[in-house]
Amino acid sequence: MKYASYKHILRFFMIIIVIGGFPLCPASALPPAAGPRIILSQSEVAPGHTLLLEVDTSDAPRAYTRIELSYNEITIPVIEHPSGIEGKFIGLIPIPLSAKPAKNVVLLKFSDKNSIHTKAVAFTIVSTTFATEELRIDPAMIILSDDDRRRVEREWLEVKEIYTDKISARLWREPFQMPLAGGVTSAFGTKRVFNGTMVSIHSGVDLRSDIGTPVFSANQGVVKLAKELFYAGNCVVIDHGMNIFTVYAHLSVIQVAAGQSVCKGQQLGLSGATGRVNGPHLHWGARVGGIKVCPIQLSDVIRKLSEI
Numbered sequence: 001m002k003y004a005s006y007k008h009i010l011r012f013f014m015i016i017i018v019i020g021g022f023p024l025c026p027a028s029a030l031p032p033a034a035g036p037r038i039i040l041s042q043s044e045v046a047p048g049h050t051l052l053l054e055v056d057t058s059d060a061p062r063a064y065t066r067i068e069l070s071y072n073e074i075t076i077p078v079i080e081h082p083s084g085i086e087g088k089f090i091g092l093i094p095i096p097l098s099a100k101p102a103k104n105v106v107l108l109k110f111s112d113k114n115s116i117h118t119k120a121v122a123f124t125i126v127s128t129t130f131a132t133e134e135l136r137i138d139p140a141m142i143i144l145s146d147d148d149r150r151r152v153e154r155e156w157l158e159v160k161e162i163y164t165d166k167i168s169a170r171l172w173r174e175p176f177q178m179p180l181a182g183g184v185t186s187a188f189g190t191k192r193v194f195n196g197t198m199v200s201i202h203s204g205v206d207l208r209s210d211i212g213t214p215v216f217s218a219n220q221g222v223v224k225l226a227k228e229l230f231y232a233g234n235c236v237v238i239d240h241g242m243n244i245f246t247v248y249a250h251l252s253v254i255q256v257a258a259g260q261s262v263c264k265g266q267q268l269g270l271s272g273a274t275g276r277v278n279g280p281h282l283h284w285g286a287r288v289g290g291i292k293v294c295p296i297q298l299s300d301v302i303r304k305l306s307e308i
């Protein structure tokens with residue numbers, strides 16, 4: 001694999017050692033009194049968006065034996081900064097669509113050779129309004145037959161398993177890109193009323209595309225699913241490592257297979273109108289830590305990493 005170079009493997013194990021709790025610091029490497037420097041991508045965040053936290057210990061990189069990040073008692077992976085600078089790390093904090101407006105904190109716990117310290121980084125979840133749209137689709141996609149219901153349940157378990165069995169290391173080196181050039185026709189979080197009755201929340205963004213338009217991987221990763229699903233139609237799911245997955249749904253043709261490594265910009269298939277749709281488009285989704293988030297905002301926040 002391209003990313004499994006000697007340098008990368010060496011760096012990966014250095015991270016394991018630094019954040020894994022092994023005391024590496026020489027006696028002279030004292031940590032700064034203020035502790036690690038912490039930069040949050042934004043102080044206010046909307047539900048469905050992702051916060052990026054940068055941790056900078058580069059002025060005393062060997063002084064800390066353990067760095068942990070948590071939000072709402074959920075541990076957030078702390079990963080080597082894309083710049084590769086020793087002592088710099090990043091963490092991504094996904095805010096669920098269901099999150100209510102409130103003041104919040106991310107907790108950073110770090111240890112030096114003498115003690116364990118905690119820093120709270122404050123941010124605010126702000127209220128946001130989502131559009132509502134009415135869609136007409138095949139009624140058989142709304143009121144399911146017994147066979148279809150069983151299929152949906154089976155696929156739900158299969159997909160859930162994919163997001164559980166994730167790659168911890170960061171597989172990408174560059175910012176994420178759009179999977180095709182079409183504009184957004186339905187935003188993340190839009191409330192949808194199907195056939196005037198069933199209501200659901202849009203868990204991705206829809207991009208305008210005619211049937212047969214090439215669809216490209218947003219970034220480097222490993223294909224975890226490449227098959228037809230009842231609702232998503234022909235669907236590809238990619239694990240990018242660091243708890244990030246992207247989803248490409250309603251394809252007319254799939255051109256990759258599960259287990260395959262893909263590069264940023266590699267063609268995954270052709271857009272289409274398979275599954276629960278009212279016309280051809282690409283549904284592009286993303287998950288961070290299992291939480292569905294807006295893939296465009298996630299790409300924007302990662303792009304802002306200054307050293308990328």
Ligand SMILES: [Zn+2]
Binds near residue numbers: 282
């Ligand atoms: Zn969609």
